[in-house]
Amino acid sequence: xxxxxxxxxxxxxxxxxxxxxxxxxxxxxxxxxxxxxxxxxxxxxxxxxxxxxxxxxxxxxxxxxxxxxxxxxxxxxxxxxxxxxxxxxxxxxxxxxxxxxxxxxxxxxxxxxxxxxxxxxxxxxxxxxxxxxxxxxxxxxxxxxxxxxxxxxxxxxxxxxxxxxxxxxxxxxxxxxxxxxxxxxxxxxxxxxxxxxxxxxxxxxxxxxxxxxxxxxxxxxxxxx
Numbered sequence: 001x002x003x004x005x006x007x008x009x010x011x012x013x014x015x016x017x018x019x020x021x022x023x024x025x026x027x028x029x030x031x032x033x034x035x036x037x038x039x040x041x042x043x044x045x046x047x048x049x050x051x052x053x054x055x056x057x058x059x060x061x062x063x064x065x066x067x068x069x070x071x072x073x074x075x076x077x078x079x080x081x082x083x084x085x086x087x088x089x090x091x092x093x094x095x096x097x098x099x100x101x102x103x104x105x106x107x108x109x110x111x112x113x114x115x116x117x118x119x120x121x122x123x124x125x126x127x128x129x130x131x132x133x134x135x136x137x138x139x140x141x142x143x144x145x146x147x148x149x150x151x152x153x154x155x156x157x158x159x160x161x162x163x164x165x166x167x168x169x170x171x172x173x174x175x176x177x178x179x180x181x182x183x184x185x186x187x188x189x190x191x192x193x194x195x196x197x198x199x200x201x202x203x204x205x206x207x208x209x210x211x212x213x214x215x216x217x218x219x220x221x222x223x224x225x
Contacts, residue, residue: 001062001206006054007215009068012180013092020115020182022090025072027051032217040225048074048082049192049219057100058203067099067172068092071219075189087190091172091183093119099172101199104164109187111170112161117178119156123148124169130197132169140165169199 017024027045030038038045045051049071056066069091075084093099095117103126113119125133136147139154140163148154154162155175161184164170174181192204205220214221 001054001056001060002209002211003214004212005056005062006206006208006218007212009054009062009092010052010216012094013068013070013090016092016116016180016182017090022114022182024070024090025050028070028216030216032214035217035223038222038225043225044082046222046225047079048076050074051219051222052216053219054206055204056206058206063094063096065098065100067094067097071190077189077191085189087185087187089185089187089190090114091185092180093172093174093183094180095174095176095178097174100202101169101171103167103169103197104195105197106166107188107190107195108163108165109185110161110163111156111172112184112186113156113158114182114184115158116181118175119181119183120153120173120175121156121162121164121170122151122153122173124150126167126169126197128167130199132199137168138165 028051050073051071053069053071056062059065069089072088072090073084074087076082111121123137125135125137127133132150134150137150139146139148142161156162196204
């Protein structure tokens, strides 16, 4: 991705969050220069990769595949220093974008439509070998439990949510004509390095072309204390 694309995505997400009344934590507003003064008091942000995360999954087509994301809070199963057993994220998915089909080996998560358009999540069970199963998929959504055919697109309007379980394949897209979506995620601890299983092998963090100065640093770019 170009740095200019990343900067634009961050500014767009800031505007969408503001439009929907979601206040971002202070560290999301720090400039690269302000990060140079942050000492070990802020190691939790560095160690648990809190903050901005913009990805095109290494496919080079951000307008079609990718999203902008903020990890607001997160524990760390690999570091006993951090005791949180949960995580929270905020995601912007623009109309026309998708997030590829994947599941998590360990993490269960609630996906919440925080505002904007209608979110569509297609569901499959993992057969156990990474392929799609042909069995019906359990849907747990706002206190209701029911089953749908594999591949069904479950629609979430603002305020609605769904629980996604380990080994439950899912992707994200926006219903055409409804506008960009602000998505919340409340989950077990997040580990993007070991817990994601994509249906088709793809990257996770982008290669960046530095065509302009960074507006905000991404969660894997923070300077050491």
